Amino acid sequence: MQAAVAGFALGFSLILAIGAQNAFVLRQGLRREHVLPVVLVCAWSDAVLVAAGVAGFGALAEAVPGLERVMRYGGAAFLLVYGARAFLAAWRGGEVLEAGHGAGSLARAVLTCLALTWLNPHVYLDTVVLLGSVSAQYENRLAFGAGAVCASFVFFFALGFGARLLAPFFRRPLSWRVLDALVGAVMWAIAARLLLG
Template sequence: MQAGLAGFALGFSLILAIGAQNAFVLRQGLRREHVLAVVLVCACSDAVLVAAGVSGFGALAELVPGLERVMRYGGAAFLLIYGARSFWAAWRGGAVLEAGHGAGSLRRAVLTCLALTWLNPHVYLDTVVLLGSISAQYEDRLAFGIGAVCASFVFFFALGYGARLLAPVFRRPVSWRVLDAGVGAVMWAIAANLLTG
């Protein structure tokens, strides 16, 4: 039980900070577009990564020379492009908060979510390396991993479906412009951190 609670607490704290993935989930939740698919992709991806870390894959990833550099530059390139799209959306003007307005396809939403998840090197560092190494300190690594996975499901479902509470704020187009500009700034900041870190 103690290992499970520790896994939950650490897993929750690692995904709590706003990032590209969380900003996308928030946006989909506000627009009420493909929310279930998006939160499931995020939570299930985290589950796979946590399982890999807890099972010892983090040590193997450190042995592959050049993998970290490829992940870092590829992730930074993706975030720069996606951030530019967010800035362009902010420049063009805010969206209208109505379900179905400007709805993207389910395929596009899922692919974007997968890219934001799997092309982000911080995801590997947090889930595979950090959670994996900390889980080694616990006798019951399985309980620790289950706790971390539960934290991912709780967080993403709360973010995706809880975004509706912010709907009154986002009825005004200017709010969407601010959100888009904020998302672009977050993505470019993460990309800059990847390139300089």
């Protein structure tokens, strides 16, 4: 039980910081668009990565020369484009928050979510490398990994479905402009960190 609690606590603390993926889930939750598929993609992706880390695949990044560099630059390019789109949305003006307003396709939402998850090198450092190495300190690595996976499911479901509590605030277009500008700033800040190493 101690290993599971430690895995949950570490997993939750790593995922709590606002990032590209969390900002996207928040936006989908506020708009009430494809929330369940998006949170499932995030949580299951984390589950796969945590399982890989606990199983000891953290050495893969060290074994394949150049893999980290390709992931870093690819992720930075994606975040720069996504951030630019957020800034453009902020500049054009906010949107009115209504369920289904401006609904994008399910495929587009899922693909964007997959890209924000799997093209982010930090997700590999947090889940595969860090959680994997910490899990080695516990006799029951499986319980530690299960705790971390549980934290991902709790966090993403709370963020995606809890976002609707902020809906009254986002009925004003100015609120959306501020959110879009903040999302763009977060995306570009993460991209800058990736590019600067």
